[in-house]
Amino acid sequence: MIPWAKPHYWGREVELVNKALDSTWISGGSYVEALEDYFVENFDKKHALATSNGTTAIHLAFLGAGIEPGDEIILPGFCFLAAANIALHMGAVPVFCEVDENTWCMDVGDLEKKITNKTKAVIPVHTYGNVCDMDALMDLAQANDLIVIEDCAESLFSKYREKYSGEFGLISTFSFQATKTITTGEGGMVITNDDRIAERMRLFRSHGMNREKVVYWHELPGHNFRLTNIQAALGVAQLENRSQIIENRHRVYDLYKEKLGKIAGVQLQKINTNVDVLIWAIAVKLDVDQFVDTRDGIMTRMKNMGIETRPGFYASCMLNIYSAHKLPICEKVSSTIISLPSFPTLAEEQINFICDSLESLHS
């Protein structure tokens, strides 16, 4: 079976985890700081806070931004819906807008229509690594006095106009989950330039306490979103070999592009103008009329051929947990997408086998 994702150690992963263990600094520690320093040094933001995962990173960003019950938060109706779920946890109202049917990123025209006087924030989710149309989005947010929180869980190292995704928002979040470009098993990061927000997030991350000042004094009702030093060590080792990881992700993407381009009825995600993409998940929209089966049927057949695939995210309007109006494009995109194994150590023969298998299901 070719798995959909597969973590790989590129260098000192095992060595640094063992160093973290040897130090007995197994909760906080110097690798957490090193991981945060990498983001401060490489992204145009003053503050970086490591978190236990990408979802707690979003929760921390929302707390830092002061999202309150009743606030409306606009996000795409087609994406991994972590930000929508965190909005519900905070008593805020997720409002969903359409995506572009080719880029699968927020449709800024439709976003504009969703703005009300209760809108507090907009969450561009850079799905599969593609970056939203940030020029239009930032202009619109500024004109309407909206906070922008970028969800870069899937877009680490993708660029828009020479700037990394995550360098645009007031606050931006990343994920280091096991399938991600850089992994710490589970982990995340929040970055911002705002000193006050950074300080609030630092408190919310660890019980609302500033231990340097007083132990057990809760300045605000904090949570625990801390990343361990052991996990951070893994991430630091991965970042040491980021060039190799990026190069191999490009290699895999280029091979797929060449092969998939020759298959009728298969359309790759269109990359937005001005984007220098680092794809996290290679996904295609299927014209099922040209195939022997439905999208889900194709996935089952691929599985039987030894290939693990994933469907597109369910559109918000297809799920029962949101009171969401119909979003026809999101729904269409959702039901026709299939994402293929995309990890950076995929061999050319594996990619050929995957593409040939897909092609063999042509009607």
Add this chain to the structure above:
Amino acid sequence: MIPWAKPHYWGREVELVNKALDSTWISGGSYVEALEDYFVENFDKKHALATSNGTTAIHLAFLGAGIEPGDEIILPGFCFLAAANIALHMGAVPVFCEVDENTWCMDVGDLEKKITNKTKAVIPVHTYGNVCDMDALMDLAQANDLIVIEDCAESLFSKYREKYSGEFGLISTFSFQATKTITTGEGGMVITNDDRIAERMRLFRSHGMNREKVVYWHELPGHNFRLTNIQAALGVAQLENRSQIIENRHRVYDLYKEKLGKIAGVQLQKINTNVDVLIWAIAVKLDVDQFVDTRDGIMTRMKNMGIETRPGFYASCMLNIYSAHKLPICEKVSSTIISLPSFPTLAEEQINFICDSLESLHS
């Protein structure tokens, strides 16, 4: 400097972490299952769910119990206030009751006075390892139809009437933070006998998704409270040597008891009737009239002698983040307690030095 706490590897910690790394199952995996199995096998509960830390364990328990905005939740005004903070995150109302001035656990008589028709749950927090008066508490909860959620972050392996703390509540939570009896760096556990609550918590722990059924289908607005396989491996190794850990914690406690018993103006935590205690933190109430300085002054002087100590938790009524009425006993306990280094590898000479140092500050 003698630290307040110090993690120690008793056996296969490094080996099992490396096995987890080698497996490349760095997010979920077999060690997470083994850690959960240990709790199912050793505690009188059918379900155990590992979490990213003790605070997310409490959050998961509250979500599982269906705590809703406006619900009142009663907890002690003197304890580590994670449960109170999670209540605030969920829009619930933390209501604080007094503690007993000698056991520092919930005063069940005062608890009864705090019950209203909005009270949904009561949270016995087993502070420092002492177990609350569970007979009286469970009777009261049953008579008033209240959910009991035990916070056992500090009381793993302490027993009440031959049963472990955590075996009484509808849901119970544990912590494996770096200073705890069993550690995974950061980590936690939730146990329950209730099938429906367990299933809800399983969903809330991981995005509301049941991957076995459908990927990306959010059945409810889940969070991410998952523990990694790497951290779980550490915990599994610690549990293999639990007898040694427990034995050494008893050794340290017994040595302290003997030495501290001879110092006037120093009162150890009184252990509740029917409790077979495993102390997490050795704490004493100081009669400051018999010492050369205030409690905080004593702590500073101890630090200058090379001994790290911690103050008692701030009482809820001393903090600005809760709209809490005065709790004179909690406040008094809070301001007179000092907790001493309590880790299981403390040598007898270190304990003697700590006690002699404290005694030298007698007036």
